Amino acid sequence: xxxxxxxxxxxxxxRDEAYRYADLAALAPLWPVATETIAVAAGESGQLTLVPPGxxxxxxxxxxxxxxxxxxxxxxNAGQAYGRIAVDVILAAGADFTLGAAQLGGGSEVxxxxxxxxxxxxxxxxxxxxxxVLAGRASGTYLGKVAVARGADGTDASQSVRAMLLDRTAQAxxxxxxxxxxxxxxxxxxxxxxxxxAQGLFYLQSRGLPPAAAKRLMLxxxxxxxxxxxxxxxxxxxxxxxxxxxxx
Amino acid sequence: MTTPLxxxxxxxxxxxxxxxLKGLSLTINPGEIHxxxxxxxxxxxxxxxxxxxxxGYEVTGGSVTFAGADLLALEPHERAAAGLFLGFQYPVEIxxxxxxxxxxxxxxxxxxxxxxxxxxxxEFLKLARAQAALLKMDxxxxxxxxxxxxxxxxKKRAEMVQMGILDPRLAILDETDSGLDIDALRICGEGIxxxxxxxxxxxxxxxxxxxxxxxxxxxxVHVLAGGRIIKSGxxxxxxxxxxxxxxxxxx
Ligand SMILES: Nc1ncnc2c1ncn2[C@@H]1O[C@H](COP(=O)(O)OP(=O)(O)OP(=O)(O)O)[C@@H](O)[C@H]1O
Ligand SMILES: [Mg+2]
Numbered sequence: 068x069x070x071x072x073x074x075x076x077x078x079x080x081x082r083d084e085a086y087r088y089a090d091l092a093a094l095a096p097l098w099p100v101a102t103e104t105i106a107v108a109a110g111e112s113g114q115l116t117l118v119p120p121g122x123x124x125x126x127x128x129x130x131x132x133x134x135x136x137x138x139x140x141x142x143x144n145a146g147q148a149y150g151r152i153a154v155d156v157i158l159a160a161g162a163d164f165t166l167g168a169a170q171l172g173g174g175s176e177v178x179x180x181x182x183x184x185x186x187x188x189x190x191x192x193x194x195x196x197x198x199x200v201l202a203g204r205a206s207g208t209y210l211g212k213v214a215v216a217r218g219a220d221g222t223d224a225s226q227s228v229r230a231m232l233l234d235r236t237a238q239a240x241x242x243x244x245x246x247x248x249x250x251x252x253x254x255x256x257x258x259x260x261x262x263x264x265a266q267g268l269f270y271l272q273s274r275g276l277p278p279a280a281a282k283r284l285m286l287x288x289x290x291x292x293x294x295x296x297x298x299x300x301x302x303x304x305x306x307x308x309x310x311x312x313x314x315x
Numbered sequence: 316m317t318t319p320l321x322x323x324x325x326x327x328x329x330x331x332x333x334x335x336l337k338g339l340s341l342t343i344n345p346g347e348i349h350x351x352x353x354x355x356x357x358x359x360x361x362x363x364x365x366x367x368x369x370x371g372y373e374v375t376g377g378s379v380t381f382a383g384a385d386l387l388a389l390e391p392h393e394r395a396a397a398g399l400f401l402g403f404q405y406p407v408e409i410x411x412x413x414x415x416x417x418x419x420x421x422x423x424x425x426x427x428x429x430x431x432x433x434x435x436x437x438e439f440l441k442l443a444r445a446q447a448a449l450l451k452m453d454x455x456x457x458x459x460x461x462x463x464x465x466x467x468x469x470k471k472r473a474e475m476v477q478m479g480i481l482d483p484r485l486a487i488l489d490e491t492d493s494g495l496d497i498d499a500l501r502i503c504g505e506g507i508x509x510x511x512x513x514x515x516x517x518x519x520x521x522x523x524x525x526x527x528x529x530x531x532x533x534x535x536v537h538v539l540a541g542g543r544i545i546k547s548g549x550x551x552x553x554x555x556x557x558x559x560x561x562x563x564x565x566x
Contacts, residue, residue, distance in 0.1 A: 265370065270407040270461075271417060273367050274481065275395035275425040284420065288411020288460075 085153070088208040088240050090123075090177040093149035097125045100153075105130045105138070109159075112137035114298055117152060118306060119144065125151040132162035134188070141297045142168035144178045145310035153181040158191035166195040167293040171310045172205035172237075179208040186215045186222040186249075193223075198293045199230040200286055201237035202314040208240040213256075217248040226256040231263060231289060233282070233314060279315040286311055320345045320382060320485055320517045321366075327376035328365045335361045337542035338377070343485070343517045350520040350528055350553060353539035354561050359521045360404050362539070363487045367401040368394055382484060395421070396428035398484030400477075402491050404521075406470040409461035414473065415443060417461060418480055425481065446479030450506045467494030475506045486511055487519045492527035504530025525557045540565055 078098045079086040086094075094100075105128060107113045117126065117140070124147050132138055136159070144150045150172075156164050170178040184193045199207035213224045230239030243256040263285055271281035287308055294303040321343040328336040335358045343349055353359055365372045366379065368391040379386040382397055389397065409417075422442075423433040434442065447454045452472050462470050471491050478486055488507070492500055508531060511518045520531060528536075528550065536552040537544045538561065545565055546552070556564050 264407075264409075266407045267409045269367075269369050269391060270403065270409065271412075271421070272391040273369075273395060273401050274418070274421040274477065275392050275428075276417070276421050277392050277424060278390075280420060280424060281392075284412050284417055285409065291411070 085181050085210060087210075088177070088179060088206060089151060090149040093123045093177070094125055094151065097123060100125045100127045102127045102129050104128075107132050107136035107138055109133040110135045112139075114139040114141075116141045116297070116299055116303065117143070119147055119150050119152075121146050121148075123147065123149040125149070125153075127153045128155070130154065130156045130164070132156065132158045132164060132191075134159045135161045137163040139165045139297065140167075141294060141299075141303060142166070142180065143171075143303060143307055143310070144168060144180065145171035145307070146313070147172075147176060147178060149177045151179045151181070154183075156182070156184045156193070158184070158186050158188070158193065160188035160190055162191045164191075164193040165296075166193075166197070167295070167297060168195075168197045169290045169293040169307050170197070170199040170201075170207040171290070171307065171314060172199075172207055173202040173314045174205060175203065176205040178205070179210070181208075182211040184211070184213050184224065186213070186219040186224060188216070189219050189249075190221040191219065191223075193225070195226045195228075196293050196295075197226075197228045197241075198290050199239055200233065200290060200311065200314060201230060201239055202233040204234075204236045204238075206238040206240065210240075210242050210244075212244040212246065213254060214246040215249045215252050215254070219249040220251045222249060222252045222254070224252075224254045226258075228256070228258040229289070230260045231286065232260065233263070282315050283308070283311055317344050318383065319343060319380070321386075321519075322380045323366075323377070324379070325377040326362075326365065326374065326379060328361060329373050329375055330361060330371060334375070335542055336365065339539070339543050340377075341537065341544055343519060345517055346514045347535065348512070348518045348520065348531060348533045349535045349537065350522060350533040351537050351539050351544075352522060352553060352556055357539045358542045359539055360489050363401055363404075363489045363521065366394075366399065366487060367391060392424065393428065395481070395483075396425040400481055400483035400486045402471075402474040402478060402486060402488035404489040404493070406462045406465075406474055408463045408465075410463055412461050413459060414457040414461055414477075415440070418443065418457075418477060422481060443476075443480055446476050449479055449509060450476050451502050452476055468496055468499050471495055472499060472503060475503050475510075479506065479510045482510070484515065485517050485519070487521070489521045490523065491520070492522055492524065500526060501530060503527075507531045525553050528553050538565060
């Protein structure tokens with residue numbers, strides 16, 4: 068094995084499930100992606116809002132939550148040629164993790180959120196809400212694994228993943244995954260890919276709204292679900308709205 | 316001679332490649348109230364949708380002139396700005412979008428299209444409050460998502476509040492009376508009169524029963540069957556239909 072291979076892991080390929088939908092050509096110059104670690108001490112809480120600046124972006128967060136710690140992560144993945152946000156979370160007893168993410172893409176943008184949430188001890192809660200709006204030939208991916216360790220009884224984990232395709236050429240991939248080795252666990256996941264309701268659109272237009280304004284109103288509400296309860300909810304919704312305008 | 320507000324000439328239309336309207340002609344002058352009655356599946360709602368420009372309703376022949384313009388050349392939102400209002404037989408629920416939010420945008424989009432000044436937030440709320448009061452609807456209901464969780468009758472009442480706010484020149488009201496309780500029927504009837512009974516406006520009521528026509532007395536009543544108007548008359552035609560049924564009257 069060469070020295071370089073020991074220092075840096077090789078660029079993944081498509082056989083690696085976590086990179087199946089990645090833009091590997093865009094990822095190459097960013098590789099290896101540094102792991103940013105966040106540790107929240109017992110009983111403390113933290114929050115982070117990620118709004119990548121455009122261009123090609125790949126981030127990897129590793130969040131460790133001690134007993135009773137809380138963390139609220141919000142992501143607006145929009146306007147990136149390639150935007151990959153990977154998040155690993157480990158929850159100790161009674162910890163709480165929230166992810167609210169919106170992915171808004173057009174053109175040939177590739178947006179991905181890849182999470183692995185480990186409930187290592189009993190009584191922790193995690194809630195993930197991901198809303199994607201995809202136009203043109205854009206793709207939006209959510210790969211989310213929730214792993215509940217042996218003994219992590221009373222875990223409560225949810226994943227709600229919905230995507231709206233504005234054009235038939237856009238693509239949404241959603242794969243929530245559960246791995247449960249404990250008892251008395253509540254895991255809920257829902258995924259749906261759809262198009263804007265044509266009847267609703269006509270109703271709004273029949274009242275005088277131009278098509279783009281009607282779509283924007285309907286999508287605004289859809290995207291806002293990712294930011295409900297965020298400390299900076301209003302400003303995130305405004306920025307998401309600006310990103311939506313570009314797609315319509 | 317007055318210029319008609321709406322003039323439909325030999326309109327043919329298909330839905331999912333199935334011919335539904337087969338030569339429908341109708342002229343409505345400003346100041347007039349017309350009622351269309353007809354059996355289920357006759358094409359009454361289709362007529363409203365075609366005039367509103369709903370996708371999937373394809374015009375295969377004929378012409379429609381509205382306020383001097385070729386209505387069929389306009390997009391749905393342009394038809395609204397030109398003064399057309401469609402009261403839906405089944406109003407659509409839109410989660411996450413409130414009535415006040417969407418109606419303010421809709422009213423201002425119409426105003427912009429007509430080159431009129433937009434309403435400020437305060438002006439809009441004042442207008443919305445007045446129209447809700449006219450229809451005896453709690454203003455709080457307009458802060459809720461569009462039609463979500465509304466009862467059948469509440470949806471119909473909300474349609475009339477929207478009509479009051481948007482102040483159209485022609486309202487096509489598709490079975491506005493269905494689902495309304497006795498008091499709501501009177502309130503909506505009076506609302507229609509208050510909003511629309513003007514020399515420069517007109518109404519096309521689509522209904523199955525005389526009950527709404529007791530409050531909103533029509534000048535003309537038409538029977539639509541098989542995609543065409545097969546008989547027209549005055550208000551007495553509605554009474555005759557109620558007494559004798561479509562088959563006897565159409566024969
Ligand atoms: N998407 C569709 N595909 C096929 N047929 C359709 C479609 N939509 C409507 N139709 C048909 O068009 C015809 C006219 O329907 P329309 O809704 O206009 O009737 P209506 O006169 O309003 O009836 P009602 O009194 O029951 O409201 C019906 O036979 C209906 O089945
Ligand atoms: Mg009908």
